[in-house]
Every structure is written in C-alpha cells, then in structure tokens.
Amino acid sequence: MTFTTRGRLLACAASALVATGASAETITIATVNNGDMIRMQGLASAFTDAHPDIELEWVTLEENVLRQRVTQDVATKGGQFDVMTIGTYEVPIWSAQDWLVPLDGMPEGYDADDILPAISAGLTTDGTLYAAPFYGESSMVMYRKDLIEAAGLEMPDAPTWDQIREAAAAMTDKDAGVFGICLRGKAGWGENMAFLSAMANSYGARWFDMDWNAQFDTPEWKATLTDYLDLMTNYGPPGSSSNGFNENLALFQQGKCGMWIDATVAASFVTNPTDSTVADQVGFALAPDKGLGKRGNWLWAWNLAIPAGSEKVDAAKAFVAWATSQDYTALVAENEGWANVPPGTRSSLYENQDYLDAAPFAQMTLESINAADPQNPTVDPVPYVGVQFVAIPEFQGIGTAVGQQFAAALAGQISADEALANAQALTTREMKRSGYQD
Amino acid sequence: MATQHARAAARLMISPSVILLLAWMIIPLGMTLYFSTLRYNLLMPGSNPFVGWENYQYFLTDPAFMTALVNTLLLVGGVLIITVIGGILLGMLLDQPMWGQGIVRILVIAPFFVMPTVSALVWKNMFMNPVNGLFAHLANFLGLQPFDFLAQAPLLSIIGIVSWQWLPFATLILLTAMQSLDQEQLEAAEMDGAGAFSRFIHITLPHLSRAVTVVILIQTIFLLSVFAEILVTTNGGPGNASTNLTYLVYAESLLRFDVGTGSAGGVVAIVLANIVAIFLMRMIGKNLDT
Numbered sequence: 001m002t003f004t005t006r007g008r009l010l011a012c013a014a015s016a017l018v019a020t021g022a023s024a025e026t027i028t029i030a031t032v033n034n035g036d037m038i039r040m041q042g043l044a045s046a047f048t049d050a051h052p053d054i055e056l057e058w059v060t061l062e063e064n065v066l067r068q069r070v071t072q073d074v075a076t077k078g079g080q081f082d083v084m085t086i087g088t089y090e091v092p093i094w095s096a097q098d099w100l101v102p103l104d105g106m107p108e109g110y111d112a113d114d115i116l117p118a119i120s121a122g123l124t125t126d127g128t129l130y131a132a133p134f135y136g137e138s139s140m141v142m143y144r145k146d147l148i149e150a151a152g153l154e155m156p157d158a159p160t161w162d163q164i165r166e167a168a169a170a171m172t173d174k175d176a177g178v179f180g181i182c183l184r185g186k187a188g189w190g191e192n193m194a195f196l197s198a199m200a201n202s203y204g205a206r207w208f209d210m211d212w213n214a215q216f217d218t219p220e221w222k223a224t225l226t227d228y229l230d231l232m233t234n235y236g237p238p239g240s241s242s243n244g245f246n247e248n249l250a251l252f253q254q255g256k257c258g259m260w261i262d263a264t265v266a267a268s269f270v271t272n273p274t275d276s277t278v279a280d281q282v283g284f285a286l287a288p289d290k291g292l293g294k295r296g297n298w299l300w301a302w303n304l305a306i307p308a309g310s311e312k313v314d315a316a317k318a319f320v321a322w323a324t325s326q327d328y329t330a331l332v333a334e335n336e337g338w339a340n341v342p343p344g345t346r347s348s349l350y351e352n353q354d355y356l357d358a359a360p361f362a363q364m365t366l367e368s369i370n371a372a373d374p375q376n377p378t379v380d381p382v383p384y385v386g387v388q389f390v391a392i393p394e395f396q397g398i399g400t401a402v403g404q405q406f407a408a409a410l411a412g413q414i415s416a417d418e419a420l421a422n423a424q425a426l427t428t429r430e431m432k433r434s435g436y437q438d
Numbered sequence: 439m440a441t442q443h444a445r446a447a448a449r450l451m452i453s454p455s456v457i458l459l460l461a462w463m464i465i466p467l468g469m470t471l472y473f474s475t476l477r478y479n480l481l482m483p484g485s486n487p488f489v490g491w492e493n494y495q496y497f498l499t500d501p502a503f504m505t506a507l508v509n510t511l512l513l514v515g516g517v518l519i520i521t522v523i524g525g526i527l528l529g530m531l532l533d534q535p536m537w538g539q540g541i542v543r544i545l546v547i548a549p550f551f552v553m554p555t556v557s558a559l560v561w562k563n564m565f566m567n568p569v570n571g572l573f574a575h576l577a578n579f580l581g582l583q584p585f586d587f588l589a590q591a592p593l594l595s596i597i598g599i600v601s602w603q604w605l606p607f608a609t610l611i612l613l614t615a616m617q618s619l620d621q622e623q624l625e626a627a628e629m630d631g632a633g634a635f636s637r638f639i640h641i642t643l644p645h646l647s648r649a650v651t652v653v654i655l656i657q658t659i660f661l662l663s664v665f666a667e668i669l670v671t672t673n674g675g676p677g678n679a680s681t682n683l684t685y686l687v688y689a690e691s692l693l694r695f696d697v698g699t700g701s702a703g704g705v706v707a708i709v710l711a712n713i714v715a716i717f718l719m720r721m722i723g724k725n726l727d728t
C-alpha cells in the first residue's frame with residue numbers, strides 16, 4: 001500500500017518536473033540566520049508545492065554580513081537577490097531612492113490591513129508599502145519574579161526609571177553573582193545605541209533638532225547617559241561594555257541578571273525551559289518612562305523586500321506574500337506550536353486565543369509595539385523617522401562612532417562629559433560633510 | 439646579431455606573463471587611487487564628483503586616525519618584543535634534550551595552526567570573560583576582583599592574543615637556527631671558562647641574529663594588518679582604544695559604505711606600511727647582507 005502511494009507520489013512529482021522544467025523560475029532569497037528565518041527555510045516546501053514553477057535558493061548570512069551584502073547589491077544594482085531580508089532602518093532610505101519594488105498588487109488573499117499600524121508606518125513611504133514584515137519587536141523589561149519578591153518590592157506593569165533603579169539596587173547581590181540589571185553596552189548603532197536612543201527618547205532627548213543640529217550637548221542627553229552609567233557601574237555585571245543582545249541573553253538565562261531591558265523576541269527564549277534556568281520566574285513590564293509621556297522602548301521589524309534590480313518580481317512577490325501571511329503563521333503553529341510563530345506583525349495574531357494561551361508575553365509585546373511611534377519618537381519634534389535610529393544613510397557610521405564613545409565611558413576610559421562632547425563633535429562633523437547644514 | 443634577435447624574441451615571449459602580473463598589481467591599486475578622489479558613498483546614489491584631496495583630508499583629520507596609527511605601531515612593536523624574546527627563551531628550552539621532545543614541540547607549535555577568529559573567540563569567551571572566563575574564576579578563587587581585560591586593557595589583551603598566536607612561529611624559526619649552532623664552539627667556550635650567560639651573549643645571540651631578522655620582517659608584514667582578533671574581541675573599542683588602521687579602513691568602507699574615504703584610508707595605510715618597511719630594512723636588513 002505504502003509502496004504504491006509512494007510510487008504514485010514519485011510519478012506525480014516526476015511529471016510535474018517534466019511539465020514545468022522548462023518554465024521553472026529560481027528566485028534567490030537573502031536572509032538573516034535568526035531562528036525564525038531558519039524555520040521558514042524548513043517549511044518552504046509548502047510554498048514550492050503550491051508554486052511548482054518557482055524554485056527557491058537561499059543565502060543565509062549573519063546580520064552584519066547580510067547588511068553589507070544586500071547593501072552592496074542594491075546600491076550597485078547587482079541583481080544577485082530577488083528577495084532581501086532588511087530591517088526597518090533600511091526601508092525608508094532605500095524606498096526614497098527607488099531601490100525597492102512597491103508592494104502593491106500583492107497576490108489575492110494577502111491582508112495588508114491586518115499589519116500592526118506601528119509596524120506598517122515604518123515600512124510605508126508616501127502611502128505605499130515597500131516591505132512586508134516577517135516579525136516585529138519592541139523592547140520591554142524582563143525581570144525575575146523570585147528576586148523582586150525576595151527584595152520585598154513589586155514591579156508595576158508600567159515602571160518608571162526611578163523604580164527600575166530601586167529594583168536594581170535591591171536585587172543586586174554581587175557575592176552570589178546576581179546583578180540587578182543587564183543592559184547592552186557593546187558599541188554599535190544596532191547594539192548599545194538602540195537601547196540608549198530609546199532611553200534618551202523617554203528622557204526627552206533627541207538626536208537632532210529640526211535644523212539637523214546634533215543635540216548631545218543638551219541636559220537631556222547628559223541625564224540619560226549619567227543615569228545609564230550609574231545603573232550599569234553600580235548594579236550591572238562586569239564587562240558590560242562588551243555585552244550585546246546575545247551576551248545578555250546568556251547571562252539572564254544563567255540567572256545572573258535581576259532585570260534585562262531588551263527586545264521582546266527575547267521573551268520566548270528566556271521562558272523556554274530547555275534553554276533558561278529561570279524560565280518559570282520571568283515577569284514582563286513595559287519599558288520605563290520618566291514621566292514625560294514617552295516610554296523607552298524601540299521598534300524594529302525584519303522585513304522581506306524586493307530590490308529594484310530583480311527580474312522576477314512576480315515570483316518574488318508570491319514568495320513575500322506567502323512568508324508574511326496569516327497562512328504561514330498557521331503553518332508554523334501546526335508544525336512547531338503556537339509559541340514559535342513569528343510575533344509582532346499582525347493584529348489577528350493577538351486576537352487568537354491559542355496564541356495568547358501559549359505565549360505569556362504576548363500582551364506585553366503588543367502593548368510595547370503600540371507604544372512606539374517612529375514618526376514622533378521623542379517629546380520634541382524631530383526631522384527624522386525612526387525610534388532607536390535616524391533613518392538617514394549617514395546614521396550607521398555616526399551611530400556606531402557615538403556608540404563607541406558611550407562604550408568607552410561605560411568601560412571607565414573617559415567621563416560622561418567627554419563622551420558627550422566627543423559625540424557632539426563627531427556628529428556635527430559628519431553632518432556638515434554630508435551637507436545637512438550650510 | 440643572432441643573440442640580439444634571440445633576446446628580443448625571448449622578451450616578446452615572456453611579455454604576456456609580465457603584462458598579466460603587472461596588471462594584476464596595477465589595476466586594483468589604480469582603482470583604489472581613483473576611488474579615493476571621488477565623493478562616493480554606496481548609500482547615496484547619484485553622481486560621484488571628483489573632490490581631489492577631500493577624502494584624504496577627512497581621513498587624516500578623523501579623531502580616530504592618530505589613535506589608530508599609534509595603536510598599529512604599539513600592536514606591531516609589542517607583539518614583536520614578546521615573540522622575539524619569548525621565542526628565544528622557548529627555543530633554548532626546547533633545544534635541551536628531554537623526554538617526550540617531539541610531543542612537546544608539537545604542542546608548542548599548535549597555537550599557530552588555530553585560525554585567528556577562532557583563537558580570538560576562545561580567548562574572549564573562555565579566558566578573558568569577566569563573568570564566565572577562566573581568569574575570572576581564578577581571581578574569584580584567590581579572593582580577588584575579576585579583571586575585565588577587554589574593557590580595561592583592550593590593546594594589551596589583543597597584543598596578548600596575537601602574541602600567543604605568533605610565538606610558535608618565532609620559536610620554530612629560532613629553534614631551527616639554534617640547532618644549527620656548532621656545539622663544539624660552545625664546548626670550547628665552556629672549557630675556556632665562559633659562563634652560561636656570556637656564552638649566550640657572545641655566541642648564541644650573534645648566531646641567531648639572522649633568524650631574528652627574518653622573524654621580525656615576516657611578522658611585521660602580517661602584524662600591520664591584524665584584523666580578525668580586533669573584530670571578534672573588542673570591535674575596535676571601547677571608544678577607539680583598540681582600533682588599528684586596518685580596522686579604521688574597514689569601518690569607513692564597510693560600516694559607513696563610504697568607498698571614497700575607505701579607499702583614501704587604504705592608500706594612507708599602504709604609504710605608512712612602506713615607510714615602516716623602509717625603516718625596518720635600513721635598520722636590520724643589513725644583517726641579511728653579511
């Protein structure tokens with residue numbers, strides 16, 4: 001019986017190959033080596049079964065390398081890739097330069113209205129969607145319920161920075177190897193500057209004023225950096241100036257951190273009992289505020305986009321639509337369980353009771369994403385789009401250089417004032433050179 | 439006449455390979471020189487106007503440039519001192535007859551075969567990490583505060599990692615040189631009443647001078663372009679504390695996608711490397727003549 005079934009299947013497959021062999025199109029997809037993307041590759045046979053005339057070729061790279069490769073390809077119109085995985089930072093810049101194919105006229109059944117407004121706002125230029133979100137994230141506070149209880153405190157759902165400081169002080173027990181708070185310290189525009197820019201927003205600081213003047217000489221930035229350094233030197237782990245997302249994740253999973261303010265996607269890792277020693281003790285809260293009406297949380301999404309150099313736009317569109325659809329979410333849930341579906345892109349996911357039951361962090365993730373506004377990230381108006389970044393091409397360089405200064409201050413090599421003065425000088429220099437000011 | 443014809447024919451015959459080799463060298467260099475005079479950023483499409491020396495001016499006045507230059511020299515100098523002195527000492531130890539000599543020699547040479555990225559990762563995560571590292575555990579065991587190597591002494595840590603990698607190379611070359619030393623000469627000196635120290639200063643060391651020159655020249659070439667260790671461990675930081683010229687060029691061209699300034703930085707690095715090479719040749723290259 002099984003033999004005949006298999007034989008028939010083989011025959012079917014063979015005839016399908018013969019029938020479509022001549023017209024099969026191969027699209028090349030560049031993607032990042034995050035767990036969700038790897039999972040997508042595993043499930044891609046569902047797509048190729050439904051589209052026998054399309055073949056997929058994967059180029060999976062680490063985040064920094066991916067960014068270099070796709071940027072070079074898209075900037076030189078290289079045409080190596082038909083689908084690219086890009087971040088929220090790239091979309092507004094690249095779409096303004098006509099490097100991306102607009103995602104209108106998506107295949108039937110693609111529900112673009114279901115995408116969370118905060119996410120789609122970051123991917124839309126002049127009313128047109130230029131990239132489809134695969135998963136989205138904000139940042140939030142993850143904390144140890146047992147430690148905060150032992151300290152005799154309670155973590156509110158929407159804490160202030162003062163409460164965070166108090167909790168960090170109470171939970172720190174350096175002799176036992178427990179540090180009150182772990183934050184990003186590794187230099188980079190997507191590392192420590194993601195956290196610090198978001199924190200600065202809640203302190204009322206901003207990168208540039210409306211005339212593109214750098215703002216590191218303001219009291220708001222000084223307050224941000226001073227409080228950050230104070231938190232980290234008193235209650236943070238040693239070596240924090242080289243800690244990024246992964247280092248902090250490992251520390252938190254080993255039970256060495258009382259609190260960790262970072263990406264919402266980390267929630268599924270720290271509550272996963274096979275990886276985390278503190279899985280059943282993790283609580284979640286919104287990112288802290290300073291009473292100024294803005295919270296210190298960021299907004300990010302990994303998106304699929306089609307570069308303007310692609311010659312197989314229709315096939316690429318079909319794939320993008322499949323990978324970012326509700327059907328794909330359902331497919332993951334069926335194969336891997338609801339807790340593993342890509343989060344943070346669609347309203348319908350957060351109305352799904354199965355998901356809410358499987359993911360204790362779902363509600364806090366949704367609230368955090370909704371609390372971010374890329375158009376008005378901070379208290380005062382700004383000329384740029386982006387919460388924890390500034391969507392201009394120069395930002396990668398400037399953000400990393402400023403991040404290096406702040407990492408040096410965290411390592412104790414320079415003072416907070418020196419770091420801010422250096423940041424101000426180098427940002428002003430680059431902006432002058434790029435012609436933002438006369 | 440015939441010989442002249444033959445010579446001309448010979449020149450004609452080898453010209454394809456010579457031209458190919460020349461192009462192999464000239465074209466990339468020419469492209470770099472050309473790009474270094476353009477305002478060319480990958481992220482900002484449009485015309486790439488000729489701007490003359492502007493890129494050089496920006497690269498040379500970059501606040502990080504002087505730090506990077508000093509760091510490059512410190513890195514090369516530090517590793518050279520450690521590997522040459524350490525190589526001589528280790529070479530003398532390994533030169534002694536002992537039990538299990540073959541295995542010991544292989545173990546000493548082993549670090550040289552570890553890829554730079556891997557050794558940097560191992561040092562960063564398993565040894566120098568101030569929470570989980572071996573050194574932190576040792577410090578805790580002795581009741582001391584763990585030292586945060588990569589944040590407090592980044593350049594020194596990198597010098598340590600690179601030295602660990604290159605020490606076997608120096609040891610290998612110097613050990614070979616030592617083994618070619620005439621034992622009878624040493625015995626004669628000993629009979630004449632020369633102590634171990636003066637034997638080393640007056641016989642062994644002069645004998646090693648050529649080998650030391652080779653070690654210094656070869657290592658300098660490779661050490662000027664140390665990159666993987668920095669990228670993996672400190673990313674040039676904190677601040678610019680461990681940025682060398684190679685890393686600065688990388689940051690310009692691949693983190694900021696500024697092809698113009700990156701090329702200018704590359705040209706500056708070539709010029710500086712040549713200056714260092716000329717000085718080295720002048721100072722110690724004479725050793726090779728005699």
